[in-house]
Amino acid sequence: MEDKLKIYNTLSHKKELFEPLNPPHVGMYVCGPTVYGDAHLGHARPGITFDIVFRYLKHLGYKVRYVRNITDVGHLVNDADTGEDKIQKKARLEELEPMEIVKYYTDRYHENMRQLNTLPPSIEPTASGHIIEQIELVKKILKNGYAYESDGSLYFDVEKYNKDYRYGKLSGRRIEDLLHNTHELAGQEEKHNAFDFALWKKADPSHLMHWPSPWSEGYPGWHLECSAMGAKYLGETFDIHGGGMDLLFPHHESEIAQANAATGHDPVKYWMHNNMITINGQKMGKSLKNFITLEEFFTGKHKSLDQPYAPMTIRFFILQAHYRSTLDFSTEALKAAEKGLRKLFDALYLLDDVKPAATSSVNIKLIEEKCYQSMNDDFNTPMVIAHLFDLAHGINQAYAGKESLTQEDIAYTRKLFSSFLFDLLGLKDEKEKDDSQLIEYLMKTIIEIRQEAKNKKDYATADMIREELAKMDIQIKDTKEGAKWNFK
């Protein structure tokens, strides 16, 4: 009964059996980054979380279409749907075209995600490339009576919508509470209610990014792109929509509202949300300015880092926590992850040296079963990793002669181990250094040893080193400046 995949659905607050709408096809949409700055540790979490979902669903035999957007239309820096947009602000600061900003940070984001060994999405649409689809969606909402125009801008009529549907079903909010709890915001005169959100904004003359529309020269509202592009590539109703918990409200809530207003039904069957990464117990985020970029982790160049941390260390660190739990960052925790991952790889390699026995004392099939149960239980990667450590322990014991494995089980263990470690968890061993660098280093060491022998007038050893290297076409030449070497 535990052998079926269950996914925690934010909409129902329960783990639900995963049943795709159109098997074997699965449609998954994940909110991608707004490209106006380098990706930080927080961005790695949805990247990795939904990479695991993507990999596992494919492993189960589903044909998955994974859509992750790039938000490259400037949305607003601050509250109240007024003011300067984020990309424009960056462009002004750096004296660049907005699209130069977009291109630069999109490339950097891709590079970071590649380093983290996440598989590229099937489709990666940009908001700026789907202005027409967004305008069409606004038209539908307007036609159905859930939007109003106000001086060239269009707003979603939340109050009207809430009478026919229910605004707040995802986040558990009630419209009455929203009324009372909304902050005093400036520049809201155009809205009927403070909680109404923009579908289309008229651009003021200084605004750099704008497009023509039936209502004004302007730009689309923030929540619109995901609704429009999700529907375009995955259909009006699709299986999974993912993103960070901080997008739950108002972003995803508004997506649901827009879809219902346009089509009359919900857009998504399973809503998945990854939790936040914290630093000193607080959310790591742009606004708190307490974030560390992935680049800084990989190079070690940040004041709170004492060394570089490899992309796989970051990946393993993230996978050691369940995606719905907060994860507290510290260098101590990262070091523990680094060592733990090394231990797993070492055990896998040690498998080559385990002597086959007539019988097996380790139950590999049971561990395999537990691994699948853990994955099926809402992608419980920390449990999977714990089982892999058990497997590593079994291998080490077999090597030490305390347990035994048959030839067949050794092969099976290798397959199981690498399948989970490499294919499903997406980890890889980065230990291999650049070959030329390694050879330089080895030759330097060998030459030092030979010099040491020569100093002791141990010419037999010195000659032996030279002759052995010659067999590999490496030539040693003793010069006035010391020994030199080259390939013959």
Add this chain to the structure above:
RNA sequence: GGUACCGUGGCCGAGUGGCUAGGCGGAGGUCUGCAAAACCUUACACAGCGGUUCGAAUCCGCUCGGUACCUCCA
């Protein structure tokens, strides 16, 4: 104030009614020229107070503490 959630050993982090989570770190030992790895043993826990139960880290209530969202944020 509203909504959602959390509080597990030195650190990170699973577990949701009875059976060792796991990793890192610590202590002792085996092995060993030294070191590392591996192996063995071991200490350290479920925020507090009540309740339900034969039995609770796990369910319920209260208290204390913390976080996220309610404005851009993964």
